[in-house]
Amino acid sequence: MRYAQIVIGPAGSGKSTYCTEMQRHGENTRRTIHIVNLDPAAEAFDYNPSIDIRDLIHVDDAMEDEEMHYGPNGALVFCMEFLLDNMSWLEDQLGEDDDDYFIFDCPGQIELFTHLNIMRRLVDALQLCNFRLCAVFLLDSHFMLNSASFISASMAALSAITCLEVTFISVLSKIDLLSKNSKKQLERYLEPDVTDLCANNSLVLSNSKWNEKHQKLTETIGRVLEDFSLIKFVPLNIRDEESLAHILLMVDNCIQFGEDKDVKVAEFDEPDEDEGDDGYGEEV
Structure with a gap:
């Protein structure tokens, strides 16, 4: 492969x-x-x-x-x-x-x-x-x-x-x-609320004839992107x-690069029963 x-x-x-x-x-x-x-x-x-x-x-x-x-x-x-x-x-x-x-x-x-x-x-x-x-x-x-x-x-x-x-x-x-x-502006597009973004776009272009005609289309596209987590x-x-x-x-x-390679398993010392070690170096 x-x-x-x-x-x-x-x-x-x-x-x-x-x-x-x-x-x-x-x-x-x-x-x-x-x-x-x-x-x-x-x-x-x-x-x-x-x-x-x-x-x-x-x-x-x-x-x-x-x-x-x-x-x-x-x-x-x-x-x-x-x-x-x-x-x-x-x-x-x-x-x-x-x-x-x-x-x-x-x-x-x-x-x-x-x-x-x-x-x-x-x-x-x-x-x-x-x-x-x-x-x-x-x-x-x-x-x-x-x-x-x-x-x-x-x-x-x-x-x-x-x-x-x-x-x-x-x-x-x-x-x-x-x-x-x-960079602060960009943050809202990394975890976007698409419905909110579309509403904001509507306010920005409220006087646009294009926006008036196509706002519902924009909102529908936004809902599809958000509902199905497409992008x-x-x-x-x-x-x-x-x-x-x-x-x-x-x-x-x-x-799946590297998933078929041998996994190196870490070796742990056997825990001392008196110390109550859980095997990962932590006290129980």
């Missing part, structure tokens, strides 16, 4: 930085984490990729082709489809070693994981290669400081969940860049080792 994170999210949400810091955190904790760059348009990143899609195809290859005449977005979609048509290349690059841990750094073109089936096909292909997968959806926390943005972000995350159909964690990135006031965002301070470890532990639990 092998394990992997699929890191997705809008452009600028901090995906490559997340991968860099996770790789560094792994090195600090004596854990090998392989990074796979799946962005054919990437110009630079700080991590050391074990596999790079640009060795197979680059977005410039599609854009410069005289027959296809693709723009940047179309060229990126073409590159991802080219990868899927040449999965044998990726399979050879991944190898067959058990217990490998990979993080796939995906492009930031949001339609790839919201309404196109490209990322879903990649997920299916990786599962056939014996991977347990968890999608990590990153969103810039600066866009989560009002009720309307919270609803919008929740729907984007929900769309990605529906498309990929794998275990899923929604992460708010760039917490370390928020002001103290913004919960986890904050990530990329500069905090404990925050990184917390996210990594959540992912590991989702994909």
